[in-house]
Amino acid sequence: MAEEAKRPESQSGAVKRLKATATASAYQKEWFQKTKERVEAGEPFGYLNADVPMEVLRAMDIPFVVNQWWAAICGAKRMTKKYFGLLRDAGYRDDLCSYCATAFAESLDPDDRKLDEEGKPMGPWGGLPDPTIAITRLTCDCQGKIFEQFAKNHGSALYTMENTVARKVPLKWFDKVIWNDWEEFYDKDRIDEAVEELQQMIRFLEQETGKMFDMNSLEKVMNLINEQELYYNKTRDLIASCHPVPVTVVDTINAVMQAQWQRGTEWGRDHAKSLYEEVKALADAGVAAVPNEKYRLMWLGRGIWHDFSFYQSFEEKYGAVFMWSMYLAMGADAYIRYHVEEDPLRALAARYIGMEDFLHMPPWNSQWYLQQIEQNDIDGVVYMIPGNCMQAVEGSYFIKKAIEDAGVPVLIFEADPVDPRKWSAENMRGFVNEFIETKVIPNKENKK
Amino acid sequence: MSIRECALKSAAFSRLKDVYDNREQEIKKARAAGTKVIAELGCDVPDELLLAGGLMPVRVYADPDKELVQTNKYLEFSFDPIVRAQFEKIVDGTYKELVDALVVSNSTDVIIRIYLYLREMHRVEPEKPIPEVEFIDWLFTRNLLYQQRNEFLIGLFQETVERWAGRKISDEEIREAARVCNADKAALRKIGELRHGSEVHINGSEALVIIGSAFFMDRKEHTKLVEEVAKEAASWPVINAPRVFFTGSNQESTDLYDKIEASGVVIVGDDHDWGDRFYDRDFNLEYTTRRAIVDCYMLREFSSKKAYTSQRVEALNREVAATAADGVIFYMNEYEEAASWDYPPQKKSLESQGKKTLCLAKMKWPMSKNDDFGDKLSAFADTMKGGA
Numbered sequence: 001m002a003e004e005a006k007r008p009e010s011q012s013g014a015v016k017r018l019k020a021t022a023t024a025s026a027y028q029k030e031w032f033q034k035t036k037e038r039v040e041a042g043e044p045f046g047y048l049n050a051d052v053p054m055e056v057l058r059a060m061d062i063p064f065v066v067n068q069w070w071a072a073i074c075g076a077k078r079m080t081k082k083y084f085g086l087l088r089d090a091g092y093r094d095d096l097c098s099y100c101a102t103a104f105a106e107s108l109d110p111d112d113r114k115l116d117e118e119g120k121p122m123g124p125w126g127g128l129p130d131p132t133i134a135i136t137r138l139t140c141d142c143q144g145k146i147f148e149q150f151a152k153n154h155g156s157a158l159y160t161m162e163n164t165v166a167r168k169v170p171l172k173w174f175d176k177v178i179w180n181d182w183e184e185f186y187d188k189d190r191i192d193e194a195v196e197e198l199q200q201m202i203r204f205l206e207q208e209t210g211k212m213f214d215m216n217s218l219e220k221v222m223n224l225i226n227e228q229e230l231y232y233n234k235t236r237d238l239i240a241s242c243h244p245v246p247v248t249v250v251d252t253i254n255a256v257m258q259a260q261w262q263r264g265t266e267w268g269r270d271h272a273k274s275l276y277e278e279v280k281a282l283a284d285a286g287v288a289a290v291p292n293e294k295y296r297l298m299w300l301g302r303g304i305w306h307d308f309s310f311y312q313s314f315e316e317k318y319g320a321v322f323m324w325s326m327y328l329a330m331g332a333d334a335y336i337r338y339h340v341e342e343d344p345l346r347a348l349a350a351r352y353i354g355m356e357d358f359l360h361m362p363p364w365n366s367q368w369y370l371q372q373i374e375q376n377d378i379d380g381v382v383y384m385i386p387g388n389c390m391q392a393v394e395g396s397y398f399i400k401k402a403i404e405d406a407g408v409p410v411l412i413f414e415a416d417p418v419d420p421r422k423w424s425a426e427n428m429r430g431f432v433n434e435f436i437e438t439k440v441i442p443n444k445e446n447k448k
Numbered sequence: 449m450s451i452r453e454c455a456l457k458s459a460a461f462s463r464l465k466d467v468y469d470n471r472e473q474e475i476k477k478a479r480a481a482g483t484k485v486i487a488e489l490g491c492d493v494p495d496e497l498l499l500a501g502g503l504m505p506v507r508v509y510a511d512p513d514k515e516l517v518q519t520n521k522y523l524e525f526s527f528d529p530i531v532r533a534q535f536e537k538i539v540d541g542t543y544k545e546l547v548d549a550l551v552v553s554n555s556t557d558v559i560i561r562i563y564l565y566l567r568e569m570h571r572v573e574p575e576k577p578i579p580e581v582e583f584i585d586w587l588f589t590r591n592l593l594y595q596q597r598n599e600f601l602i603g604l605f606q607e608t609v610e611r612w613a614g615r616k617i618s619d620e621e622i623r624e625a626a627r628v629c630n631a632d633k634a635a636l637r638k639i640g641e642l643r644h645g646s647e648v649h650i651n652g653s654e655a656l657v658i659i660g661s662a663f664f665m666d667r668k669e670h671t672k673l674v675e676e677v678a679k680e681a682a683s684w685p686v687i688n689a690p691r692v693f694f695t696g697s698n699q700e701s702t703d704l705y706d707k708i709e710a711s712g713v714v715i716v717g718d719d720h721d722w723g724d725r726f727y728d729r730d731f732n733l734e735y736t737t738r739r740a741i742v743d744c745y746m747l748r749e750f751s752s753k754k755a756y757t758s759q760r761v762e763a764l765n766r767e768v769a770a771t772a773a774d775g776v777i778f779y780m781n782e783y784e785e786a787a788s789w790d791y792p793p794q795k796k797s798l799e800s801q802g803k804k805t806l807c808l809a810k811m812k813w814p815m816s817k818n819d820d821f822g823d824k825l826s827a828f829a830d831t832m833k834g835g836a
Contacts, residue, residue: 091792096785141557141753141786148756162587193597362568397522398568
């Protein structure tokens with residue numbers, strides 16, 4: 001008999017059950033404070049977009065913060081409204097690129113590193129230290145512009161990397177063979193170019209930081225990542241096989257996303273292992289995240305960082321549980337690259353050039369979602385499209401069509417992952433309520 | 449002020465305007481004569497290669513009156529409106545009837561998505577009347593690695609053009625086509641001089657017609673007509689109006705320029721791909737052919753889509769200085785966001801030089817869908833004239 005585990009309530013109103021989630025949050029905060037101390041002591045510090053091959057900085061022991069993670073922190077701290085007001089005051093539009101522009105907006109905040117009258121930090125976690133270097137990939141027309149202005153405000157050196165478009169379109173990249181045979185999945189010239197790009201980036205980092213890159217360190221980092229992501233793979237497979245599931249996306253998104261930014265460290269690997277073990281213990285004990293689980297929902301898109309309780313709003317009434325998000329599943333399927341020892345840079349190239357393909361290019365994304373729906377016994381898909389982000393435009397028609405053709409209903413709606421100004425909790429819950437009642441439930445009944 | 453009588457009386461200009469207004473007539477003639485026609489989506493498809501293969505390049509353009517039945521089905525709302533309307537014509541069969549193939553260049557991120565969608569439509573809905581699609585994955589960041597990759601990619605594109613042409617294309621054929629294109633650009637530069645020299649003889653709307661007709665007709669004929677117009681226009685009446693530079697969204701018709709110039713200013717230059725940027729840089733005949741193509745398209749003046757803000761600030765400063773404009777109109781269509789990130793630093797830089805600016809952002813397309821912004825234009829024109 002499934003039993004309900006103890007559910008501590010977080011600041012955002014979401015109820016999180018896992019120690020691994022709390023551990024990751026605590027570690028990130030502690031790590032951030034230590035990083036600030038290192039920066040204050042004169043060490044170089046990087047600020048990177050999420051799709052930058054951060055493994056290189058890890059191998060060079062250059063601490064870095066990831067733009068999207070930091071935006072999520074700012075969103076969770078409810079800073080977005082203030083920041084976008086600052087953008088407006090500076091003559092910028094306040095309705096663009098919210099995910100990528102949050103940190104740039106923060107850089108306009110004169111109070112970011114100040115304390116309030118009660119001695120509390122006014123910026124999130126005391127504010128972002130000035131990065132030495134800012135690196136992004138040019139995966140949309142706005143990215144380079146935002147990062148350049150962010151870098152200027154912080155006095156950082158800017159480095160950008162290009163993005164190439166795949167000519168090869170393998171339908172089933174997610175088959176585990178990609179871990180071994182990734183050369184087969186990409187155009188050779190794309191990987192060649194990406195390796196050269198990495199070498200240029202390394203030269204830039206060496207020049208800017210005075211640190212020398214070491215290939216053996218990268219190999220170690222890459223192997224640690226393979227171990228970490230393999231635990232995500234096992235965790236995802238385990239959750240998929242459980243009926244009812246022992247955890248939901250509220251548990252896994254934060255646990256995985258935060259640890260992903262520490263990938264390539266022993267802590268990251270060990271945390272992924274602890275996450276797996278914790279989930280397995282819950283599964284073995286027959287613990288149910290939602291004891292009356294009836295409908296399994298997939299969340300497509302970025303996390304709603306400012307309202308995580310949204311995901312749990314349909315559990316009690318319908319037994320509808322959001323049990324899948326890309327955060328765990330990407331870790332499970334997209335990162336691992338074996339044969340690292342043969343050429344660590346090439347293995348890394350074969351990881352980072354694919355991130356855009358996996359997420360934003362049909363049919364890579366749509367076919368993967370289909371396979372994940374099947375593996376996870378998904379009954380319905382809720383798909384959030386950001387209204388002001390071209391980068392996240394990823395072929396929603398093709399994704400929806402592929403999924404609906406497979407007999408699974410899809411709800412698409414527009415929302416913003418970090419900007420609560422555009423979020424109506426009541427309306428959004430209403431959309432999903434209606435979707436469950438009119439699509440998910442009847443569809444499952446019909447299948448019986 | 450729109451197209452003036454003096455222009456309409458010119459046989460050469462009238463011929464260009466006829467092509468500009470009836471964009472499919474030359475295409476149909478060419479195809480009837482056995483010439484293959486290749487549509488271009490994005491402004492960075494090397495015409496030189498297509499012309500060398502005996503193919504006719506034509507620009508994809510949007511129909512403002514067409515209902516977006518297919519587009520609303522396939523595209524998310526955040527695609528810019530001109531591209532949405534262009535997409536409609538690509539997937540509803542219009543271009544399948546009109547051209548032999550479509551080339552997409554990644555001149556903006558939006559267009560990259562269009563290519564990915566068209567490719568996927570070919571795979572999952574092969575019955576759709578969509579032309580064969582080829583993609584050029586330019587990299588615009590200026591360094592040697594990307595320059596060399598671009599040369600490799602142009603090599604791949606040349607192979608496709610050769611398949612369309614049914615034969616190998618020699619370097620000399622490419623150079624000959626480049627001479628044709630360079631001559632056309634040289635003729636257009638004469639128009640540019642008459643547009644933004646010390647005396648303004650050609651207004652913005654007239655310039656759009658002269659430049660834009662190149663996208664829909666034989667290039668040699670275009671050059672000949674432009675040369676004739678340049679000779680005639682030197683004696684067209686001088687336009688005595690405040691000089692304005694236009695930066696922002698592509699203008700596929702003269703509607704907006706007509707409205708702006710009706711407020712009492714003259715547009716002496718612009719930086720979009722249906723205007724002056726078309727003839728910005730020549731094919732260098734001293735380079736190898738691939739190097740010359742990459743040099744020509746990679747190193748044109750920075751576009752708002754593929755450049756850092758600092759580059760765009762400098763580019764706009766250069767262009768405003770070169771055209772001796774006293775003011776700048778920023779005009780950005782809704783969902784065409786990239787330029788919005790450049791605007792505040794550009795405005796600051798321009799105003800520090802004493803230039804007046806007007807920003808019209810989040811504009812709907814076509815222009816008629818906006819609430820009337822004539823008052824803003826008039827107020828701006830007044831300030832340009834030294835009024836309040």
